[in-house]
Amino acid sequence: MDIQWYPGHMAKAKRQIRENLKLIDVVIELVDARIPISSSNPEVDDLINGKKKIVVLNKSDLADPEINKLWEKHYKKANQPYVFVDAISGKGLKELIATVKTTMKPVLDRDKAKGRLNRQIRCLILGIPNVGKSTLINSISGRASTKTGNKPGVTKANQWIKVSNEIQLLDTPGILWPKFDDETIGLKLAWIGSIKDTIYDREEAALKLLEFLRSAYPNVIYDRYKVEFDENTTALELMESIARKRNYVIRGGEIDYSRTAEMLMDEIKKTTLGKVSFEWPEVD
Ligand SMILES: Nc1nc2c(ncn2[C@@H]2O[C@H](COP(=O)(O)OP(=O)(O)O)[C@@H](O)[C@H]2O)c(=O)[nH]1
Ligand SMILES: [Mg+2]
Structure with missing residues (x-):
């Protein structure tokens, strides 16, 4: 797979994410558990502009369990909701759904007090290419409705996937661009197979x-x-x-x-x- 983020691509990706953000309550930022920092995008927090965010560490089946424990501590200490998942086997998905609910509980309670019942929680998945967005969407929806693999440019009208009675997920994930500011980031992305090592x-x-x-x-x-x-x-x-x-x-x-x-x-x-x-x- 080839990632070439020209300024035009980046601007378009940002615009799309901003458009979709208007529709949603919770951002699920998918990162690779083996490189949670290098596979996340530091601009995300600015981009999501105060929306609630859950960090989902995917491919946790491939990561060092001892290091996973350190990341758990890290996110806990930072008060950042997080969940470890394996999108292929579906491990951690129940916990993800539970985390979405607890994260949104204060908002739902407030809405309920105002008489707004049956409020749906709408979520959007964001992540860099190859991190497992399509796989997660497929697993969560329980059907192969989204194509996995790397076929960019296939767009269709947004659809909502019913995750539970209260939760809906936008079927089109937001694609973030990896950061290459630091040489080691590119190397790590190559090691996990996220980018062609021929770039290096x-x-x-x-x-x-x-x-x-x-x-x-x-x-x-x-x-x-x-x-x-x-x-x-x-x-x-x-x-x-x-x-x-x-x-x-x-x-x-x-x-x-x-x-x-x-x-x-x-x-x-x-x-x-x-x-x-x-x-x-x-x-x-
Ligand atoms: N081992 C493992 N592989 C995964 C996991 N999630 C996705 N993959 C694989 O990672 C690759 C990219 O996944 P995909 O869903 O297409 O990523 P996307 O570009 O973010 O939509 C595919 O080969 C998936 O099978 C996971 O939790 N564990
Ligand atoms: Mg995909």
Whole structure:
């Protein structure tokens, strides 16, 4: 998938979100549990202009359970409603529905006091490409009404999906643009397979990945690639050992860096390396 956010695209996406925001009560911001910050858009809070927001950490099945716990603490402390979900299996969806209700309770109570009964809660899903918006909408609606995958440009009139007696969900999610202000954000998006790694130098991305894994998940490297290393081993040396182990060499016994990098990027994207999170909140 290719994300090219030209200023025109961005302006259009923003306009669409603003239009849809007029119709809704609650914003469900979908992020990737492995990179909750890098997969969210810092402009969201300005954009939603005071609407209630629930952070939904999707693909939590792929994230490190220990790091998920740190994020839970983080959002609790920040008083930010959040839910961990796995949109494919539907795990966490009940909790999401419950969270929508508790978040809106004060508003509903106020409306009830004014005599406005049977008030519907209307929700909108927002998120960057590939984060699982369509999958979540499908799971929540219990039918395959929304196409999953990456087919941009298919637009139709807005429809409401009935989630429960009180909750409705706009069937068209808002697409946010990822931020690339910081080089590491692009790298993390490439590691989770959210953007084509060809946007980056693949060998560079794979080297940075090894650097990250070496310090954060050394056992993942040991277990999968069965190579020895210590704190003095550079990422390049590590890549070379892995290449030799796999016999990724070309004529003359030279390392095939390109093939090794491709394999590494492939395995991290396919989550062959297990449950790995790429960022965590600052903890004291
Ligand atoms: N493992 C896992 N994969 C997911 C989850 N949610 C979505 N996906 C996958 O992520 C990819 C992108 O999902 P999609 O719903 O098309 O994302 P969208 O671009 O935000 O609409 C698809 O291959 C989905 O199967 C999840 O909770 N766990
Ligand atoms: Mg989609």
